[in-house]
Amino acid sequence: MTSFVHAPDLQWPSWRQRLYWWRHDPMEADEIVSLDLETTSLDPRKADILSIGAVMIRQGKVMVGERLELYVEPPASLGAESIRIHKLRRIDLEGQLPLEEALRQVRAFLGNRPLLGYYLSFDMAVLNRHFRRLGQPRLKNPRIEVSALYHRKVSRLFPDVHLDLRFDTLSRALEVPVTGRHTALGDAHTVSLMFLRLRKGSVPYPR
Amino acid sequence: MSEHFNFDATPFNELTNHERELFKEGLSIGYYVPGETLIEPGRSSEALFIVLKGVIEERGKDDHLFAHYGPDDFFDVRGLLSGQSRHAYRAVEESIVYELMAATFHQLCERNPAFAYHFQADLAAKRQLARRDGQNLAEFILTRIAREHLLPAIEVAADLSLGDAARMQLDVGADALLVRQGEGFEGLGIVTRTDLMRAHFQQRLGDDSPIGPLAYRPVAWVELGDFLFDAMILMTRQRIERVAVRQGQQVIGLLHLTQVLSLFSTHSHVLALRIARAETLDELRHAAETLDTLIATLEGNGIRLRFIMQLVSALNEQLLAQVFEQCVPPAGRGRCCLLVMGSEGRGEQLLKTDQDNALIHADDVSPGQARSWMARFTQALEAFGYPVCRGGVMASRPEWCRSLSDWQRELRATAQEGRPEQLLRLSILMDAYPVAGNDNLYIPLRHTLSNWREQGERWLSYLAAATVQFDTPLTLFGGLKTAGERLDIKRGGIFPIVHGARVLALREGLTERGTLARLNALGSRGVLDPVLAENLSEAFELFMQIRLAQQLSAHRDGLQQGINVATLNRTERDLLRFSLHVVKKFKQTLTRQFHLDTR
Numbered sequence: 174m175t176s177f178v179h180a181p182d183l184q185w186p187s188w189r190q191r192l193y194w195w196r197h198d199p200m201e202a203d204e205i206v207s208l209d210l211e212t213t214s215l216d217p218r219k220a221d222i223l224s225i226g227a228v229m230i231r232q233g234k235v236m237v238g239e240r241l242e243l244y245v246e247p248p249a250s251l252g253a254e255s256i257r258i259h260k261l262r263r264i265d266l267e268g269q270l271p272l273e274e275a276l277r278q279v280r281a282f283l284g285n286r287p288l289l290g291y292y293l294s295f296d297m298a299v300l301n302r303h304f305r306r307l308g309q310p311r312l313k314n315p316r317i318e319v320s321a322l323y324h325r326k327v328s329r330l331f332p333d334v335h336l337d338l339r340f341d342t343l344s345r346a347l348e349v350p351v352t353g354r355h356t357a358l359g360d361a362h363t364v365s366l367m368f369l370r371l372r373k374g375s376v377p378y379p380r
Numbered sequence: 381m382s383e384h385f386n387f388d389a390t391p392f393n394e395l396t397n398h399e400r401e402l403f404k405e406g407l408s409i410g411y412y413v414p415g416e417t418l419i420e421p422g423r424s425s426e427a428l429f430i431v432l433k434g435v436i437e438e439r440g441k442d443d444h445l446f447a448h449y450g451p452d453d454f455f456d457v458r459g460l461l462s463g464q465s466r467h468a469y470r471a472v473e474e475s476i477v478y479e480l481m482a483a484t485f486h487q488l489c490e491r492n493p494a495f496a497y498h499f500q501a502d503l504a505a506k507r508q509l510a511r512r513d514g515q516n517l518a519e520f521i522l523t524r525i526a527r528e529h530l531l532p533a534i535e536v537a538a539d540l541s542l543g544d545a546a547r548m549q550l551d552v553g554a555d556a557l558l559v560r561q562g563e564g565f566e567g568l569g570i571v572t573r574t575d576l577m578r579a580h581f582q583q584r585l586g587d588d589s590p591i592g593p594l595a596y597r598p599v600a601w602v603e604l605g606d607f608l609f610d611a612m613i614l615m616t617r618q619r620i621e622r623v624a625v626r627q628g629q630q631v632i633g634l635l636h637l638t639q640v641l642s643l644f645s646t647h648s649h650v651l652a653l654r655i656a657r658a659e660t661l662d663e664l665r666h667a668a669e670t671l672d673t674l675i676a677t678l679e680g681n682g683i684r685l686r687f688i689m690q691l692v693s694a695l696n697e698q699l700l701a702q703v704f705e706q707c708v709p710p711a712g713r714g715r716c717c718l719l720v721m722g723s724e725g726r727g728e729q730l731l732k733t734d735q736d737n738a739l740i741h742a743d744d745v746s747p748g749q750a751r752s753w754m755a756r757f758t759q760a761l762e763a764f765g766y767p768v769c770r771g772g773v774m775a776s777r778p779e780w781c782r783s784l785s786d787w788q789r790e791l792r793a794t795a796q797e798g799r800p801e802q803l804l805r806l807s808i809l810m811d812a813y814p815v816a817g818n819d820n821l822y823i824p825l826r827h828t829l830s831n832w833r834e835q836g837e838r839w840l841s842y843l844a845a846a847t848v849q850f851d852t853p854l855t856l857f858g859g860l861k862t863a864g865e866r867l868d869i870k871r872g873g874i875f876p877i878v879h880g881a882r883v884l885a886l887r888e889g890l891t892e893r894g895t896l897a898r899l900n901a902l903g904s905r906g907v908l909d910p911v912l913a914e915n916l917s918e919a920f921e922l923f924m925q926i927r928l929a930q931q932l933s934a935h936r937d938g939l940q941q942g943i944n945v946a947t948l949n950r951t952e953r954d955l956l957r958f959s960l961h962v963v964k965k966f967k968q969t970l971t972r973q974f975h976l977d978t979r
Binding site for chain 2: 231233234235236237238348349350365366369370372373374375
């Protein structure tokens with residue numbers, strides 16, 4: 174078993190944290206958090222957060238018990254278009270957490286652990302936009318992009334293949350059971366299983 | 381959030397909602413590549429592993445393979461309970477495995493005894509647990525009192541002497557008398573056997589004192605057609621054992637507590653009585669039709685299968701004996717003996733399969749005469765829903781209807797010549813059991829059979845070879861091997877046990893009837909390892925039970941082979957796999973004992 178890397182001290186200056194992650198592979202971190210958002214739009218400049226799901230991966234195991242599942246008060250931009258995908262209606266979100274409180278909890282849960290996700294840059298962009306609006310620092314955690322990991326692993330063996338990187342294709346190729354598609358926690362869960370498979374398992378056959 | 385973990389499977393469905401939350405708190409998911417070790421031997425177990433996908437193998441110290449674990453299987457319970465696992469667990473395929481922290485597991489076991497019991501129970505207890513609860517109680521409660529439940533009511537005058545009354549009771553086999561003291565139902569009193577006894581021994585009343593003063597009034601009664609349940613409540617309330625049953629003002633019989641109780645356990649007692657009382661073939665046919673329902677009820681009530689088999693065999697024998705009596709004239713009955721063979725002969729008959737029977741007749745009965753009786757017998761059975769035997773093992777055929785000396789000559793010839801068809805007939809005859817007619821004709825034949833090996837020992841290995849002709853349906857890795865979805869349990873499990881026990885019994889000259897009794901005897905004689913014999917009995921019972929359950933749920937013909945493994949739950953699959961391993965071991969023992977590998 175490989176030895177795992179501890180996350181750097183939170184109090185370190187950011188240059189030192191970045192140096193640390195340059196020297197150590199985030200994938201080998203002791204604790205990794207798989208993160209997923211459900212938003213009102215796919216445009217990171219306009220998207221509002223509806224729900225946040227996160228699962229802890231500790232020492233190569235998905236900790237089902239250590240999870241974060243937050244729903245946020247419905248933003249004004251919640252429209253019929255996106256409801257069809259995530260199936261969260263305005264009425265479902267009435268009376269849930271205010272955005273500021275939800276973001277505070279997320280930051281506490283994430284700490285400075287490496288983050289894992291599918292098209293994570295979108296989620297990070299949305300999160301950071303909201304942090305900036307609230308005048309808080311952005312998240313500087315190192316990132317692990319599951320689709321990039323997949324691409325790297327597969328294209329090394331099949332360099333010429335055109336890779337389909339859609340979520341469902343990935344889960345099928347990696348033979349990972351999908352639970353709760355298009356819920357924040359469900360997707361975070363599935364992504365963490367994909368990650369475990371990619372980190373340790375054999376190279377998947379592309380589909 | 382959707383449920384990630386499947387809480388519907390056996391032990392986990394015991395958990396309450398709150399406990400499920402606790403369970404999830406302590407749950408993690410691991411991913412293992414082939415060859416990776418999950419549990420090292422000798423290390424303390426840190427978690428209960430529940431396979432989500434993939435295959436994990438369990439290996440002992442000398443790299444001996446113990447088991448494979450597939451989706452929904454969990455391990456290593458023994459390690460968790462004893463604190464240290466003895467075997468190594470390794471991934472064979474890439475596997476996704478749930479891991480429940482040991483601390484959480486123990487906490488849940490403490491909170492929920494039913495959950496804990498699943499893990500602590502051994503195999504036998506697990507089988508008990510897997511059995512369903514009684515489901516036919518309703519049938520009892522809703523049964524109405526009918527004439528066939530009743531004992532005859534005997535009415536006597538009040539001035540009858542005690543001695544006469546006692547003798548009358550003994551003659552009729554009645555257990556209580558109704559004493560007429562006045563007009564109508566109100567004028568009746570009841571005198572039971574106990575009352576007579578007390579009068580004689582305690583109060584020292586003489587033989588010729590009248591019965592009148594002893595009678596107890598009023599007699600508790602129910603109406604014909606009332607629910608049995610009413611009668612039972614009445615008996616419980618008044619602390620009595622009999623009630624009179626009336627139709628209008630007329631008493632038509634007595635209902636006894638034992639009668640009610642036998643109905644409570646099933647309708648077996650009544651069925652036996654109906655068979656015994658039947659006077660025409662038609663009445664018998666109705667009784668025969670009830671038999672299948674009875675089996676289904678018993679099975680549903682979770683009665684142990686060996687008792688069901690005993691009961692059903694006993695009823696079947698009564699039935700056959702009755703049919704025999706209807707078909708053979710009284711003069712012939714003493715001069716021939718009807719044998720049943722196959723599963724019926726071994727006392728393992730459950731659902732009606734086909735007719736397997738033979739006849740021994742005395743030397744002074746002409747073969748043509750005997751065959752004409754048996755032709756009627758076969759027809760009658762066919763009308764009852766026992767199909768004609770496809771192998772022609774029926775008393776109406778000349779080769780199965782012989783005189784005693786002819787049978788013995790046949791056995792001697794078998795010992796000398798050992799032709800395949802003779803050996804086949806011998807192994808069928810091994811299971812023979814007399815059910816009707818004159819038993820004295822059977823005893824010499826039995827004697828010849830138990831001494832058969834003195835002449836015929838060299839043929840035994842030919843007989844035993846049949847045991848290993850079908851492969852045990854296990855894969856290379858010890859999992860269940862199925863053809864499509866079906867697993868042929870008769871060829872793969874039941875036949876080897878039955879035939880192996882039969883051949884060994886022939887070699888040892890055992891006279892025990894039935895596979896279970898034979899295995900038991902073989903174990904105590906040291907022919908088989910006692911543990912193996914015990915396990916074989918359990919395995920045999922399990923196979924029969926699984927087969928019976930599937931036959932009952934499908935259609936009731938008992939001829940369709942193969943069980944659908946997909947419909948079994950995890951516990952049953954586990955047990956089945958274990959039992960098939962036992963069969964495999966038995967085959968190896970037989971191969972060694974009869975030198976089958978050198979043939």
